[in-house]
Amino acid sequence: MIKKVRQTVMDYQYSIHETLAGRYRIEEILRNGSYGIIYLCWNLESNQRCVVKQMRKSKKKENEENYKQETAILQMLDHPGIPKLIETFSYQNKQFFSMEFIEGENLEDTLFASKQKYSESECLVMAKKLTAITCYIHEKGVIHGDIRIPNVLLNRGELYLIDFGLAHNLHTDNHAKEHQEQLIQEDFYDIGDFLLFLLYSPYEAETKKNRSWTEELTLNPKTTNILKRLLQINQPYHRCEDILADMEEAITILSATDHK
Numbered sequence: 001m002i003k004k005v006r007q008t009v010m011d012y013q014y015s016i017h018e019t020l021a022g023r024y025r026i027e028e029i030l031r032n033g034s035y036g037i038i039y040l041c042w043n044l045e046s047n048q049r050c051v052v053k054q055m056r057k058s059k060k061k062e063n064e065e066n067y068k069q070e071t072a073i074l075q076m077l078d079h080p081g082i083p084k085l086i087e088t089f090s091y092q093n094k095q096f097f098s099m100e101f102i103e104g105e106n107l108e109d110t111l112f113a114s115k116q117k118y119s120e121s122e123c124l125v126m127a128k129k130l131t132a133i134t135c136y137i138h139e140k141g142v143i144h145g146d147i148r149i150p151n152v153l154l155n156r157g158e159l160y161l162i163d164f165g166l167a168h169n170l171h172t173d174n175h176a177k178e179h180q181e182q183l184i185q186e187d188f189y190d191i192g193d194f195l196l197f198l199l200y201s202p203y204e205a206e207t208k209k210n211r212s213w214t215e216e217l218t219l220n221p222k223t224t225n226i227l228k229r230l231l232q233i234n235q236p237y238h239r240c241e242d243i244l245a246d247m248e249e250a251i252t253i254l255s256a257t258d259h260k
Contacts, residue, residue, distance in 0.1 A: 010057040012094075013037055019044070021091040024052050024098060035063060035165060040101065043086075049101040050086060054094055063095070066165065071097050072172070073142050073164050081133040081160050102162065104155030107194075111149065111201055120223060121254040123198035128247040129159040130194060134187055135240035137161075141170040143183040147190035149197055181238075188237055192230025199223075220257075222250040 013032065019025045024041040030051065031038040037054040055063040067088075074085035074097075086098040110116045118126070130152060137144060145166040153160040168176035168183055176183060199217055214224065226246050228234040237243050 011037070012092075014039070014054070020052060020096065021089050024050070026052075033165075035066060041098070043098070051083065051099045051101050052096055053099070054096050057094060067095050067097070069169055069173070070164050070167065073167050073169050074099065076140060076169075077137065077142065079133060079136050081129070081158070082137075083160070083162055102153050102155070102160045104153035104158075104160060107149040107152045107154060107197075110154060111197060117202040118198050119202075120199065120219060121251055123195060123201075124223065124226075124247050124251050124254070126154075126159055126198060127191060127195040128244060128251065130161065131191055131240060131243050131247065133159070133161045134191060135244065137167075138184060138187070138240055143168040143170065143176065143180075144187055144190075145183065147187055147194060149194060152194065184238075185232065185236060188230050188243070189232060191243070192227055195227060195230065199227075220250060220254055222246065222253055226250060 013029065014020060014026055014037075016026050016028065020039075020041065023044045024039075025044060026039045026041050027049070028040040029037065030040050035056055037056070039052045039054070041050055041052045042048075043050045055067050057063075071085060071088050074083075078084070083102050084100040086100065088095070088097040090096070105114070130147070134144065134147070142164075144161065144164065145168055146163060147161065151161065151163045153162060170177050170180060196213060199219065200213075203216060205216075213227075219227075225234065226243070229237050229246075230243070
């Protein structure tokens with residue numbers, strides 16, 4: 001009980017219409033997570049929407065490192081599929097940072113709330129876009145570590161990867177550097193999981209029996225092989241470029257089949 005009261009006091013959640021640091025007026029609380037509170041704000045200086053993340057003071061020890069890590073990573077990334085860091089700042093003895101606001105709906109809502117269905121070819125196109133973003137961050141020495149459908153936004157055919165709160169910077173994280181290959185494989189596995197979620201969007205179960213995805217989904221052999229390699233059932237991928245090449249080949253094969 002005392003711990004909960006302490007957390008409530010230390011992790012004060014600001015209200016809609018309050019202004020942070022004299023320039024960020026809160027429009028909506030987007031997420032109240034275990035390590036931070038995320039607000040949709042109006043930047044009174046630039047007259048634009050942005051996202052502001054407040055770090056939890058109750059998790060001071062972990063969050064000091066997380067704050068440095070996440071902001072340093074966002075600072076070094078410059079890609080149209082990743083929100084840009086605007087600034088870091090302190091307000092009322094709390095740590096914040098602001099980021100570019102990406103318009104769109106996260107894929108979790110698209111799949112489960114909107115019940116959107118995607119063809120195999122459409123799934124591969126989206127997975128290829130996500131892989132291209134992953135290739136870029138890996139080249140920069142960054143491992144995302146949390147590529148999941150809630151962290152992928154869609155807007156007018158474009159795809160965005162957000163939330164670098166669990167990311168690793170291989171330039172500064174020696175522990176991550178030692179396990180670099182394993183962390184890369186985890187990002188690849190997450191891409192496979194992402195692709196599998198998409199491929200299940202039109203699926204309607206005909207039986208209550210528990211079956212594997214290889215039994216439930218009817219896929220082109222090339223798509224099946226990509227999934228098996230991403231999910232480490234077959235020989236895993238070691239290079240992003242190989243994933244992109246295989247996805248492009250599968251998209252070409254399906255496109256030719258669709259136009260017959």
